[in-house]
Amino acid sequence: MNNIKIYLAGITALIFSVIEGCKVPAIVNHEVNTRPPAAFEAAMADTQSSAVIKWQDFFEDPFLLKLVDTALRNNRELLSTLQEIEIARNDIRVKKGALLPGVMAKVGSGIEKVGRYTSQGAGDASTDIAPGKEVPDILADHELGLYASWEADIWKKLRNDKQAAVDRYLATVEGKNFVVTNLIAEIADTYYELLGLDNQLAIVKESIRLQKNGLEIVKVQKEAARATELAVKKFEAEVLNSQAREYEIFQQIKEGENKINFLLGRNPQPIERSSGEFLTALPRQVSSGIPSQLLANRPDIRQAELVLAAAKLDVKVARAAFYPTLDISASLGLQAFKPSYLAKLPESVLFSLAGELAGPLINKNAIKAEFASADARQQQALYEYEKTILNAVREVSNELSNISNLEQKYQLKNNEVNALARSITVSNELYKAARADYLEVLMTQRDALESQLELVETREQQFSAVTHIYRALGGGWK
Structure with a gap:
């Protein structure tokens, strides 16, 4: 319920931003x-x-x-x-x-070890995984994907x-x-x-x-x-x-x-x-x-x-x-902590789609x-x-x-x-x-x-x- 109120408050602020934007000085044709x-x-x-x-x-x-x-x-x-x-x-x-739209291809690999006494580390330790398939302490990250962003004019x-x-x-x-x-x-x-x-x-x-x-x-x-x-x-x-x-x-x-x-x-x-x-x-x-x-x-x-x-x-x-700007972003690709897992579909698939309306207030x-x-x-x-x-x-x-x-x-x-x-x-x-x-x-x-x-x-x-x-x-x- 609180999330809905915050969301509505943001929409209201943007509406007022648009109304305020309409008060800008008019263009004078000399x-x-x-x-x-x-x-x-x-x-x-x-x-x-x-x-x-x-x-x-x-x-x-x-x-x-x-x-x-x-x-x-x-x-x-x-x-x-x-x-x-x-x-x-x-x-x-x-x-x-x-x-x-701006489209970028991304290929990347990396390793990461998080502290055990962090939210992510505690979550990894408490995960119930079968013997021999626990999440390793030093976790790799392999990613292959496309990323796009576009500002609607x-x-x-x-x-x-x-x-x-x-x-x-x-x-x-x-x-x-x-x-x-x-x-x-x-x-x-x-x-x-x-x-x-x-x-x-x-x-x-x-x-x-x-x-x-x-x-x-x-x-x-x-x-x-x-x-x-x-x-x-x-x-x-x-x-x-x-x-x-x-x-x-x-x-x-x-x-x-x-x-x-x-x-x-x-x-x-x-x-x-x-x-x-x-x-x-x-x-x-x-x-x-x-x-x-x-x-x-x-x-x-x-x-x-x-x-x-x-x-x-x-x-x-x-x-x-x-006036506010409307930005749309999307991504589609594969991500896993082992290269061999990239071929396992649909578990390794990642995608996202988001729209963002932002304006000066x-x-x-x-x-x-x-x-x-x-x-x-x-x-x-x-x-x-x-x-x-x-x-x-x-x-x-x-x-x-x-x-x-x-x-x-x-x-x-x-x-x-x-x-x-x-x-x-x-x-x-x-x-x-x-x-x-x-x-x-x-x-x-x-x-x-x-x-x-x-x-x-x-x-x-x-x-x-x-x-x-x-x-x-x-x-x-x-």
Whole structure:
């Protein structure tokens, strides 16, 4: 009777535990603001986005395509990211295993001698066994059996935990895609920078040649008393300044090549490229698509969305900890104190089946704290998701404006270069006719050199802007 009362008291406590568990804080579904501003939607009015174009088709330079292909096979950051995917995939297997019964096989042997003046020893001594079949003092124990345990997922805790692992796995895949997108853009960016530096180097070398010619003319004029030593030194200083700039460009080229080699996962070596048609080549036209395509194409947005989904499931898992858990265990096997007795059935058979319902009753502070932390992580993931969207909108808006402004800037710079090229001829003729001094000639040459270098830099910025908008739209990973 007393056992029945204790059993009923335990059931009553569990019922109250369930009722108490129903009083946990409700899960709050926070609203996500994903709508871009109206001005941005108007700017992105194309029906097709360039982000859907494969990188092999988007970039036309065969040398650049070869570099990107090598990087996608050897880049160390990308290879490290692939291991993160493998870790996340294994985590799914761990979570999936928790849903299934755990079954273990057990084979064991041992010996035991209990004290005579113990409950077990006294019981063995008083056992009425036929002569010659008494229980030995040193008792062996041989066992062969299967043991199983299973937690019934009545509150979907384990299933939500597994789905959260799936979402995190998918998030790591999107993270890998984002690494691919950035890797391709960084290689293309540096490659175009090298092409620009090659052209700048050619301009500086040509400028040095012209300046040396001018220096020789001034030296001749000095001998004819038509120029002074000051003019000679000024022309000489200008040549030295251009030669110093030449070595500065050499260093920038070396650093650019080493950067690409690093991204390709290899030691420093020359980068094969074609720079001859850099100024005459036109940057690719880009279609921005519509805002919904931006959300679908950008891997970092998709990654943040999946992390948010996993965080929401974590809240549900933490909430389920307030409720009782149902554990079922079972065993089946053979056990005897002599190996020969294991074959005697059914005397040596052992089996068990038990169910256990347990839940938190007192001191739930740890569970409440974990639930509060899970909810805070959910809000944190939501803010990160919104921040990622805001950043994507900002990048696309910046690059769309940049492409338009760089096109206007290039046209103006090109006109400036043409005007200064004519002014060099005019200044040389005026100097020979003694109608302009050497400072005007030097300043004209310096301005012409700067404008040519800026024109090349603007063209490089145009190619980089196209690469940046391709990355900002989410292109490159497909």
